[in-house]
Amino acid sequence: MPEISHAMTASPAGRRNRRPAGMLAVRAGLIGFSYLVLVFMVAPMLTVIASSFTSTNFIRFPPVGFSFKWFVAAIQDETLSYTLLVSLGLATACAVLSIIVGFLAACGLSMSQFRGREVLTTFFMSPLMVPVIVLGAAMLQFFASLGMLDTVGGVLLGHMLVAVPYAIRLVGVSLDGFDWDLYRAARNLGASEIVAVTRVVLPSAYSGIVAGATFAFIMSFDEVTISLFTTGTKVQTLPVTIYRSVEYSYEPVIAAASSITVGIAALALIAIFGSLGIERVFGAEETR
């Protein structure tokens, strides 16, 4: 990257002073434009958060007055607080199960070359190729025939379907440089498969496991489209509750509940970037 910026900005000797003003203007323009785009990117979240502090009884933006009463109301609201707990529980379960399945799958794919490996990798990623609305509709039909609609298991499976591919990919990236002969050495020295995987492979994949589990948590905590099909009156997640309320009402209590989810997402973001660094997490995404 320094080379490119050099080639784009530095002039060859002799023409050194002909264009610097123009190049500076281009650089300033690019930076200015990018910051405008950033404002566009964060505006909706800031709007929701600011709106939840309004003291009026309906959504006002910019907010009028300043009050925490809608946060108090959100916590005291039975449906909102209950579905928040359901969402947190589901997200935790989704993170744990997805990372177990994903870690095992990534190990299986990475330990040696074999025929059909490419096909298998594509197959494991294929749920991401299907629009979530279709995944939800397919699950609705299948779970209806099994009586699994509106159950914790059904909702959890829907969340895992979009979380597991990310878990596999992130663990896979962290295993890219792993030398499986270390695992074989451990085996030859008498370690069982389980010991060799947990004591030799697992520590090397640590960053991928943290990233994958956090991603799985967030994917589940944020998921709304599939859940619209699989949830019901007994099991409902917070995003689904927000979706149903947003359609019909303008109560600031929904904004407050939404702000709480933004706060939880921010905590996860800080956890993942703090432990791994932003570029390492998304480096995998960029070079795929």
Added chain:
Amino acid sequence: MNNSTRERLFRLILLLPIAIFLVFAFIVPMGMMLSNSARHFDPLLGATEGWSAEYYQAVFSDPFYWSVIAKTGYLSLAAVLVCILIGYPVAVCLVLFQGRHRTIIYTGLLAPLFVSAIVRTYGWLILLGQGGPIQSALPWLGLSPMTRIIGTETAVVIGLVHLFLAMMVLPIAASLRNLDPAVLNAARIHGASPVRVYTRVIFPLSLPGVLSGAVAVFALSAGAFVTPAILGASKVRVMSYSIWEQFSVLHNFGQGSVLSIFLVVSVAAVVFLASSTLRSKNA
């Protein structure tokens, strides 16, 4: 049992959980959808024996669904174009600058991905809605203050661009970063001006990144549900909304399945065409 046989067996065991999971949560439900699309449904008896193409006929002979399909494609294309226009300069910035600017841009671009689509859409609903700041600013633009933004295609495209912009910027940035500096230096040494280096060398070499970003944004936009449903206020009819309506409102599983299959197949076709174009260009 020798070591390599044992290792192969162990690999099989490692891959077993994911295989069972995908068969149960993905393959069987999708297969069931495929089979339901070609059966007859009786309101009392459910799916009946034998095959029938009636739902395919019902969907594809109805001009309404063709308009829904066309609108889905057109709105997704609009989102792709806007994402290229505003995403390209941001990608250039990510590659050109180091340090603070770069970190800020990365964070601002990627942090929203951690927020639920419903919350992001809700934010736009407040911003674009009646009495919101953008609605109030309309007279300044010479538009009637009574103009509604929610429920229009513009609102939907704004929401889609916001959701998927990062998926455009990242591949463009990656392709810019992978440029061989020797090529750029060669162009400079041969006397090309910076503008010429950009238009004749950098831009053409970044097109694969643009194409893969375009495919990602198109596929995600065509399948998005929450944003068109809320910002379109049930007035902008796209395929995901029709699928939702068939399953959850009309309980017509047959037609819903036909629409779902059409959506999956057409998105897959676009992805396949684009990736084969990419491969033939790289070869």
